[in-house]
Amino acid sequence: MFRGKLLAYAAAALVLSTSAWAQGKPKVAFIPQLIGIPYFNAMEAGGKKAAQAFGVDFIYQGPVDTNPVDQLQILNNLVDQGVQAIAISVLDASSLEPVIASAKKKGVIIFTSDSDAPKSGRAVYVAQARDDQLGFTIIDELVKRVGDDAKIGIVSGEATATNLNTWIKYMQQRVKEKYPKIKLLEPKYAGGTAQRAAQLATELMTANPDLKGIIAVASTTCPGVAQAIETAGKINKVIVTGYCSPNTARAYLKSGAMGFTVLWDPAELGYLTVWAGKQLIDKKPFAAENNVPGIDHPISYDSATGVLLLGPPAVFTAENVDKFNF
């Protein structure tokens, strides 16, 4: 009888102490726009590596399709669970503000990564590269290849994705300021499927026989648009580019359907995101230049806009694509 009680108390003490110990490790979460795609998988891998390096628990959960409502639900769930810092790659910027406000009351810090909601009160935006540089680089590189008076089409993914729309806006700005003779067509939205992207790309080429280039803005549209060029037999007549991962683009870079792609290392972005989460939990402010253990170059922070910047965009071509695996 006495032994039973002793065992019960011992068990209770064990459970409480382990849960107290478990609570000791801060939790950082990241909610991507969509789970199961190579880009966000790489971010997850980077996040896990950082979690190990910095001693945090990393939670990775996301919607199964690019649905902002599902994403917000996951965010609310994590807030209720008491995760201390939650990063989100925003699908719909307009609905984030009230969630952030109520999360602050519960002591939960919400920040953005990969796709921003600038006016929502988020703690920081971990940016892969500056949005304007991403838009400018892709236009500059494409104009180098198609000439400065060509017609260029845009195939995007979801019409509400902040990051995609921001890059398109900067593309349009660059064309207006630097290449006035370039005709940049209105973007077409393919949703999330390669089939629709291929169909739209083919139809753009049909409607504009003098089309010289197509920009595939969402990574899910990359294979579809590039394949459309090959199927139509227009390799070297129409150059495809986009924010595509080297693994997806490899075959098309080598066949010539894709001229180049512009991106950054998503694993590094995931790593930086978790580091930023830990800094926020520890209430350590960001310096103008930060040395992050595990990243080989200093990370700059702009306090006016609240942007933590990973670095300049990288350009992948047939020559260098084999050096990367994501």
Next chain:
Amino acid sequence: MVLACLAATIVFSLASPWFLTIENLTTVARASVELLIVSLGMTIVLAVGGIDLTVGVTMAIASFFVGRALMIAVPAPLAALLGPLVGIFLGAVTAGVIVLGSVPPIVATLGLYGVFRATIYALLGGEWLSGLPDVLAPLVRPTILGIPSVAFELAALYVLAWGVFRWTPLGVWWLAIGGADAASQLAGVPVRRAKTAAYLASGLLAGIAGAFYVAQYRNVEMTTGSTIALDAIVASVLGGASVTGGRVSVLGTALGVILFRILQNGFVLIGVPSLWEQVVAGLLLLAVLATENAAKLRALVMAR
């Protein structure tokens, strides 16, 4: 339905000089391949008064196996055959749940949709299949007299299905079950076997569509096929299938798919902003159905 297609064709060819070109019509045809195949399966399932929301993910899983086979250098014909095989297997699972489990088709296929989608996520493991070897091109590239051979293959498939509905006992059973399930059973129709055949057919066709998808697009993402189930239902209903079963039109389904793709294609050619495309397509769908219903109503009134 024929009138609607003709009307759309006329409108678009007047509005855009590129619509009625061989190149553009080929584009419409190519974009319709998987939808035509899957819609045929959906028509069969609708005939028995059921529905199959799993066809999209079934197509995706079939595509995955075809793609993986290509990646390990399995000869093209064998790899292509994997598509329908996987499709039949998944169709059998669906049939099992609906027929053996007596679960209402919409609930069953909705649940299985979730299971199959988790499966494709797990199979892909976050790595898309991209830039697959082009060896399945003979499925889709060859042309006979300028018309893609796929058109003839699909026409043959549709004629076969039409024949089944018209002349074989199975077809009669399908329509009977859709029209009056309990009455058919009492009349001696092998309801369970016929329903199983319907879902097997739907799965088989989705698997075939998967092989064609890999041939055309050379990639498999987890979003592959995500929109096709609803599109197939729209096409079948546009074509004259009754949602409650018992009445279908195989030719109507084909025309429904073609009208759907013509609309999508035409809108891009005349420069309708992407976002308006869905609004206009939805309104046109309602308009076509309303006029057909109005005609039926008028015929009913006249008959009195």
